[in-house]
Amino acid sequence: MKECEVISISNQKGGVGKTTTTFNLGVALSKLGNKVLVVDADPQGDLTTCMGYNESDLNLTLADLMQNIINDTPLNTKDAIVRNSEGIDLIPANLDLSAIEFSLVNAMSREFTIKNVISDVKKDYDYILIDSMPSLGMLTINALSCSDKVIIPVQDHFLAAKGMGHLLKTISRVKRTINPNLKIGGILLTLVNKRTNLSKETLNSLKMNYGSVVNIYDTQIPLTIKMAESSSKGKSIFIHDKNGKVAIAYNDFAKEVIDNERRREKDAITKDYIR
Numbered sequence: 001m002k003e004c005e006v007i008s009i010s011n012q013k014g015g016v017g018k019t020t021t022t023f024n025l026g027v028a029l030s031k032l033g034n035k036v037l038v039v040d041a042d043p044q045g046d047l048t049t050c051m052g053y054n055e056s057d058l059n060l061t062l063a064d065l066m067q068n069i070i071n072d073t074p075l076n077t078k079d080a081i082v083r084n085s086e087g088i089d090l091i092p093a094n095l096d097l098s099a100i101e102f103s104l105v106n107a108m109s110r111e112f113t114i115k116n117v118i119s120d121v122k123k124d125y126d127y128i129l130i131d132s133m134p135s136l137g138m139l140t141i142n143a144l145s146c147s148d149k150v151i152i153p154v155q156d157h158f159l160a161a162k163g164m165g166h167l168l169k170t171i172s173r174v175k176r177t178i179n180p181n182l183k184i185g186g187i188l189l190t191l192v193n194k195r196t197n198l199s200k201e202t203l204n205s206l207k208m209n210y211g212s213v214v215n216i217y218d219t220q221i222p223l224t225i226k227m228a229e230s231s232s233k234g235k236s237i238f239i240h241d242k243n244g245k246v247a248i249a250y251n252d253f254a255k256e257v258i259d260n261e262r263r264r265e266k267d268a269i270t271k272d273y274i275r
Helices: 018-031 046-050 062-070 096-104 110-119 138-145 164-177 198-210 225-232 245-274
Strands: 005-009 036-041 089-091 127-132 149-155 183-192 216-222
Touching: 005 018, 005 138, 018 036, 018 046, 018 127, 018 149, 018 183, 018 225, 018 245, 036 046, 036 062, 036 110, 036 138, 062 096, 062 110, 096 138, 110 138, 127 138, 138 164, 149 164, 164 183, 164 198, 183 198, 183 245, 198 216, 216 245
Parallel strands: 005 127, 005 149, 036 089, 036 127, 149 183, 183 216
Antiparallel strands: none
16 A cells, blocks of 8 residues: 555635545545545535534544543544445534533643544544635644645636735645645636636636746636535435536546646655665
């Protein structure tokens, strides 16, 4: 098994497709032969709900695991993992996670709590995807601190670039002070309506403002009713509309994520050889 890659799906703006991207990218990576764990790091628990789980289904959540790290009380991370029928595993979340963010303020090594939660299980997976909350608070900092890479979903909207500078500064600060290995995988354009010129304008705006410093993925995730329906049914798009254009897009995106990582590893090996 290759070394596990931890990826945060992050944007402080809500409604940009972070949760659906985390779920469907995870399933797509699994279908390509990878072992995948997804982590719901949002107190709203949207990823947990999106995957079909209710509060009554949960014995332990990310909040329990983080609280035990804060209290220095042993707890096996595997006890909280839910095995999903679509081939990926989940560490779920609920509103208890809101209280944890306050607890982190006075905790020792507060930026590394999620890192400590997943450290024991990294060896079991090829990819760990973290669905971050729509803010730049301590939970998001925790997610970035344990990640190798950040994927930034951006809605196909004329305000897409608004706030992007703040997010990139936060990522840069985490890289500089906490996690020197953190990289930006790229910007993923989501909820794209190709019947209008807006997607072309949004893409041009992103390229003009950030294209020189941030990769913009070739894949775009289209806006469809089927996508919203799949989330409400607790199923991925690969179950709800397996031959639809969103399923095809997420499959293409998973391949792009894998190919980009392979290219980066090859470049690193080449640089070491040249040295």
